[in-house]
Amino acid sequence: MTTLLGVDLRGRRVLVAGGGPVAALKARGLAADGALVDVVSPVVCESLRDLIDEARVHWHPREVLPTDGDDAWLVIAATGDREVDTALCERATAHRVFSVCAGASEHGTARNPAVTEHAGVIVGVVSAARPDPGRVVRVRDALADHLASGGVDLRTRRRSHGAGRVVLVGGGPGAEDLITVRGRLALAQADVVVTDRLGPVGLLRELPASVEVIDVGKRPDHHPVPQPEINRILVEHAHRGRTVVRLKGGDPFVYGRGGEEVLSCAEAGVPVEVIPGVSSAMSAPLLAGIPLSHRGTVGSVLVTHGHELPPRELLDAVARERASLVILMGVALLAGHVNALLQAGADPALPIAIVERASLPDQRVTRRTLASIDDVHEEVAAPAVIVVGRVADPSLLAPQHVAGADLDAPESA
Numbered sequence: 001m002t003t004l005l006g007v008d009l010r011g012r013r014v015l016v017a018g019g020g021p022v023a024a025l026k027a028r029g030l031a032a033d034g035a036l037v038d039v040v041s042p043v044v045c046e047s048l049r050d051l052i053d054e055a056r057v058h059w060h061p062r063e064v065l066p067t068d069g070d071d072a073w074l075v076i077a078a079t080g081d082r083e084v085d086t087a088l089c090e091r092a093t094a095h096r097v098f099s100v101c102a103g104a105s106e107h108g109t110a111r112n113p114a115v116t117e118h119a120g121v122i123v124g125v126v127s128a129a130r131p132d133p134g135r136v137v138r139v140r141d142a143l144a145d146h147l148a149s150g151g152v153d154l155r156t157r158r159r160s161h162g163a164g165r166v167v168l169v170g171g172g173p174g175a176e177d178l179i180t181v182r183g184r185l186a187l188a189q190a191d192v193v194v195t196d197r198l199g200p201v202g203l204l205r206e207l208p209a210s211v212e213v214i215d216v217g218k219r220p221d222h223h224p225v226p227q228p229e230i231n232r233i234l235v236e237h238a239h240r241g242r243t244v245v246r247l248k249g250g251d252p253f254v255y256g257r258g259g260e261e262v263l264s265c266a267e268a269g270v271p272v273e274v275i276p277g278v279s280s281a282m283s284a285p286l287l288a289g290i291p292l293s294h295r296g297t298v299g300s301v302l303v304t305h306g307h308e309l310p311p312r313e314l315l316d317a318v319a320r321e322r323a324s325l326v327i328l329m330g331v332a333l334l335a336g337h338v339n340a341l342l343q344a345g346a347d348p349a350l351p352i353a354i355v356e357r358a359s360l361p362d363q364r365v366t367r368r369t370l371a372s373i374d375d376v377h378e379e380v381a382a383p384a385v386i387v388v389g390r391v392a393d394p395s396l397l398a399p400q401h402v403a404g405a406d407l408d409a410p411e412s413a
Contacts, residue, residue, distance in 0.1 A: 006122070007073075007074075007098075009030065009033055009034065009035040009073060009074065010033065010034035010035065011034060011035075011036060012035060012036060012073040012074075013035075013036045013038060013071065013072045013073060014030050014035045014036065014037050014038070014072055014073060014074045014075075014076065015038050015040065015068055015069045015072040015074070015075045015076065016030070016037055016038065016039045016040070016057070016076045016078065017040050017041070017064040017068065017069075017075070017076065017077050017078060017079050017084070017085070017088055018039075018041050018064075018076075018077070018078035018079040018080060018102070019039065019041030019042070019043050019044035019045060019048055020045055020078065020080060021045055021047060022078045022080075022102050023039065023041065023044075023045075023048065023076065023078040023079075023102075024044075024045055024047035024048040024051070025047075026076045026078060026100070026102070026112065027039055027048060027051055027057050027076075028047070028051060028056075029112075030074075030076075031051060031056040031057055035073075035074075036058075037051075037056070037057040037058065038057070038058050038060060038068075038072075039051075039052070039057050039058065039059045039060065040059075040060045040062065040063075040064040040065075040068055041059075041060075041061070041062075041064070041079070042061060042062060042063060043061075044059060044061075064079060064084065064088065066087055066088060066091045067091070068088075069088060069091065069092045069095070069097055069099070070091070070095050070097070072092075072097055073097065073098075074097065074098050074099070074100070074110065075088055075089065075092040075097055075098070075099040075100070076099070076100050076102065076112075077089050077099060077100065077101045077102060077103075077107075077108070078102035078103070080103065082103050082104055085101050085102065085103050085104065085107070086101065086104060086107045088101075089101045089107045089108045089109070090107065092109070093109055098110040100112055111126045111127070112126075113125055113126045113136070113140075114126075114133075114136045114137050114139075114140035115140065116140055116141075116143060116144035116147065118144070118147040118148065118154065118185060119147075119154040119185060119188070119189050121147075121154065123140075123143055123144075123147070124140075125139045125140045125143070147185070147188075148181050148184070148185060149184065150184035150185060150187050150188040150203070150206070151188075151206075152188060153188065153208055154185070154188040154189045155188075155189055155190070155191055155208075155211075155243065156189070156191075156243065163241050164191075164237065164238035164239060164240060164241045164242045164243060164244065164270065165238055165243055165244070165270065165271040165272065165273065166234050166235075166238050166244045166245075166246060166261070166265050166270055166271070166272045166273070167186045167189075167190075167243070167244070167245050167246065167272070167273045167274075167275060168246045168248065168252040168258050168261060168262070168272065168273070168274045168275065169183040169186050169187070169245055169246065169247050169248065169252070169275045169277065170183065170199075170248055170249075170250060170251040170252050170256070170275060170276050170277015170278070170279075171183060171198075171199030171200045171203075171247050171248060171249055171250070171277055172199065172200060172249070172250065172277050172278040172280075172283065172359070173199075173249065173250060173278060173280040173283045173284055173287070173358045173359040174198060174199060174200065174249065174280075174357065174358065174359045174360045174383075175200065175359035175360060176200040176202050176203050178200070178278050178283070178359055179199075179200050179203070179277065179278075180275065180276070180277065180278070182275050183275045183277060184203070186245050186273075186275055187203060187207065187245055187247070189243050189245075190207070190211055190243055190244070190245035191211065191212065191237075191242040191243050191244070192211070192212045192213075192214065192237045192242050192243070192244045192245070193207065193211060193212070193213045193214070193244075193245045193247055194214045194216055194230065194233055194234060194237075194244060194245070194246045194247070195213060195214070195215055195216070195217065195246075195247040196216065196217045196218070196247065196248050196249055197215070197217030197218070197249075198217070198248075198249025198250070198383055199247055199248055199249035199250070199277075200247075201247075204247075212237075214233060216229075216230050216233070227257055227260060230246075230261070231260065231261055231264035231265075232264075234246060234261060234264065234265060234270070235264060235265060235268040235270055238265070238268075238270040238271075239268070239270070246258075246261060248277065249277075249280065249383070250277055250278070250279045250280040250281070251276055251277040251278070251279040252274055252275075252276070252277065253274070253276075254279045254280075254281055254303070254328075255305050255328055255329065258274060262274065280328065280358055280383075280385055281303045281326045281328055281385065283358060283359065284355040284358035284359075284385035285326065285353070285355065285385065285387050285391075287355065287358050287359055287363065288353060288355045288358070288363075288365040288387075289365075289394075290353055290355075290387050290391055290392055290396075291391055291396070292324050292326065292387070292391055293324065293391070294390075294391050294396065297389075297390050297391055297396065298321065298322070298323060298324050298389055298390060298391060300317070300322060300323035300324070301323060301324050301326065302314055302317060302318065302323045302324070302325050302326070303326045303328070304325070304326070304327055304328070305327070305328050305329050305330070306327045306328060306329045306330020306331070306332070306333050306334075306337065306386070307329060307333070308333070309333070309336055309337060309340045310325075310337070310340070312344070315340055315341055315344035315346075316344055316345075318341060318344075318346065318388055318389065319341055319344040319345045319346035319347075320345070321347075321350070321389065321390060323389070324387065324388070324389035324390075324391050324392075325341075325386075325387070325388040325389060326385060326386070326387055327385070327386040327387075327388070328385060329382065329383075330384075330386050331354075331380055331381065331382045331384050331386075332382075334354075334373070334380075334386065335374070337386070337388075338352070338370050338373055338374075341370060341388065342370055346370055346388075347370070348369060348370050348371035349369050349370070349371065350369060350370050350388065350389065350390070351367065351368075351369055351388075351389065351390060351391075351392035351393040351394075352367070352368055352369060352370055352373050352386065352387065352388045352392055353365060353366065353367045353368075353386070353387045353392040354366045354376075354380050354384050354385075354386050354387075355384060355385045355386075355387070356380055356381060356382075356383070356384040357383060357384075358383075358385060366379075366380055367392065367394050370388070
């Protein structure tokens with residue numbers, strides 16, 4: 001029977017006998033874990049040379065001696081010479097030193113597992129009987145995919161008062177599979193999720209019932225939980241020793257008020273991490289088949305929020321068709337934005353597109369010109385992203401030419 005045991009080798013000497021690719025692979029992993037690695041070999045491969053040049057391992061350019069492992073905590077025998085490797089491992093066993101025999105594992109007393117690490121948890125896979133490295137790696141990779149998918153409850157069970165933290169997670173434009181792997185992993189570690197109404201809220205149904213979900217979502221002209229209260233909620237739960245995930249639509253730092261939440265946490269002494277998300281400012285146009293920059297059309301992109309009219313210099317750049325304009329949260333003031341652009345000298349025939357509920361099954365794209373948008377602007381609803389510029393012309397790039405575009409999404413002509 002093989003017993004799995006986690007061993008802390010930080011600051012402890014490990015002998016790696018051999019200078020080839022196998023020895024290099026073992027040495028790199030051990031050095032990364034903080035071990036003091038001595039490599040003994042007359043010659044070394046390029047991978048080991050890099051580690052030596054970076055002072056991550058110490059090289060002894062000579063043949064290995066049976067006594068080299070006597071004062072080590074672990075011996076890695078990877079010289080490629082079966083007799084030498086076997087002798088090293090037998091000597092190590094006689095001196096109660098664990099050893100790994102790369103060429104003949106039956107002569108060693110330890111095995112290097114194929115490992116994956118997620119959220120501070122290391123999972124190792126080893127063969128219980130005859131070594132089968134290919135099989136072990138396949139199992140390790142499958143476990144890594146499962147952990148990364150967020151399907152495993154990775155919450156900390158042992159915690160102390162005041163040892164909590166806050167993680168701001170950008171959830172992307174709305175589709176559950178557009179959140180990043182790191183963001184999904186953060187949700188798997190959450191004790192509390194403070195969520196908006198936008199973003200991949202469907203993922204909340206997959207969380208364990210014991211995870212507390214606090215909805216602080218805002219709607220146009222309806223902010224039931226003001227920002228200072230959201231900041232207080234984050235800090236309070238972190239001070240209770242919890243891992244708090246602040247799940248937002250899009251990206252936390254693109255009109256997501258993430259900066260204010262970071263500052264509040266910092267002032268309260270709460271550790272905070274920010275995980276970027278796919279911003280709707282960039283992804284919604286793409287999903288509608290609109291390239292925000294296009295050779296021979298426009299090379300600049302301006303992004304603004306729609307709560308007030310843009311400054312004159314921004315309007316001028318768009319009116320002179322030197323930049324595409326992306327407006328977030330601009331449905332309520334759409335008519336005002338259009339009038340401001342026309343007054344700045346924009347061509348009434350300049351294309352405009354409105355992408356509603358980007359990435360979701362009911363995504364809708366409405367295309368008009370500045371002069372004709374009045375016909376439909378009362379029919380569109382938030383959440384929506386507005387794009388103004390020649391890039392929004394449907395003849396420039398059809399949605400079916402863009403990987404990931406929803407071909408079945410209804411579109412107004």
